[in-house]
Amino acid sequence: MSLRKHSGIGMTSDRTRARMIERLREQGIKDISVLTAMSLVPRHLFVSDALAIRAYEDTALPIGFGQTISHPYSVARMVEVLRQGEDMQRVLEVGGGCGYQAAVLAKVAREVYSIERISTLLGHARRTIRELRIGNIKLKHGDGNIGLAEVAPFDGIILAAATSVVPPALLAQLADGGRMVLPRGTGSSQHMVLIERNADTYKESILEMVNFVPLLPGVA
Numbered sequence: 717m718s719l720r721k722h723s724g725i726g727m728t729s730d731r732t733r734a735r736m737i738e739r740l741r742e743q744g745i746k747d748i749s750v751l752t753a754m755s756l757v758p759r760h761l762f763v764s765d766a767l768a769i770r771a772y773e774d775t776a777l778p779i780g781f782g783q784t785i786s787h788p789y790s791v792a793r794m795v796e797v798l799r800q801g802e803d804m805q806r807v808l809e810v811g812g813g814c815g816y817q818a819a820v821l822a823k824v825a826r827e828v829y830s831i832e833r834i835s836t837l838l839g840h841a842r843r844t845i846r847e848l849r850i851g852n853i854k855l856k857h858g859d860g861n862i863g864l865a866e867v868a869p870f871d872g873i874i875l876a877a878a879t880s881v882v883p884p885a886l887l888a889q890l891a892d893g894g895r896m897v898l899p900r901g902t903g904s905s906q907h908m909v910l911i912e913r914n915a916d917t918y919k920e921s922i923l924e925m926v927n928f929v930p931l932l933p934g935v936a
Contacts, residue, residue, distance in 0.1 A: 733758070736772040740792050743774075747796040753823035754792050759785070761844055762816040779814045781834050781936075783929060786876060790926060791817050797910055797923065798872045798897045799824055806867070808889065810860035811876035811931065815841030818853050821874070828853045829867060831860045833935045861933055863889045870894060877931035878906045887911070887918060899928040 737755050745751060760771035762785055767777050776784040795817075798804070804825040809818050812830035814837060821828045830853060832838040838857050845853055856864060860875070861883040869891035875898035882898065890896055896911040908923040 732772045736774070736788055739774060740789060743789050745789070745792045745796055747799060747801065749824050750792050750796045750799065750820075753795070753820045754788065756823055757816065757819045758848075759788065759816060761848070762814040762819075762841075779837065779840075781837060783813050783834065783837060785814050785816050786928070790928075791820055793924075794874055794876075794897045794908065795820055795824065797908070798874050798895055800895065804872045806870050807872040807874065808864060808868075808870040808886075809874050809876065810863070810886070811929075812841055812855060813837055813876060815845050815853075815855070817874070817876055818855070819845065819848065819850055822850050822853050825872065826852060829856065829864055829870075830854070831856045831858050831864065833857070833859060833932065835936065857935060859934055860931060861885065865889060872896070873898075875899065875931065876928065878902065878926075878928040879931040882911065883931075887913075899926045902930070 737751055760768040763771055763777050774787055774789055776787050779785050806827045807821055807825040809830040812818055812832035818828050818830040835857050838855055842855055863885045868889035870889055871891045871894045873886055873890055873896040878899040880902050890913045892913055892915055894913050898909055899906045900909045901907055906926050908926045910921040912919045
């Protein structure tokens, strides 16, 4: 992959990406580390060539198999809430999709583990992550409801798919003092929720309305 493609041209150019960052600022994203991460990751490489021209619009875009790449605002907001201004060590992402959010997380965390249930999507994500030479992401094919107990605990867990019930396995894999961000609910009744663990208690904060694809069990 050429440097020109990394940088983008026309509607995928660095200038277009800079406009996305200014829009995120206007929408209330304040974390400089998150804004920097969003500016460094070329979103147009994570969607099809036909959709690359729309990559920096504030919209979700289809990536196949009924899945989407989330709005830039949704990605930035969830990562900002997860970070809360602190450096993160080990983070788990559930619902890796095309790999874009994992690439953003990789800029603000030491280790990122990402689970995707659809093997073809995972293959696409692996190729893009490899081409971008991002070395601190480990992509796994599996059921996100189960998590990754073998590498837990995680000081941050982020779900890119909505569920009405938080999977107990994920709560158990959250480190003491850790945070989990997820869309909770079904259909048009979803809210972004922050869960903070303190020993064996979990504090929940409901933040804002969101719209995500559902979290599904099993693998495909």
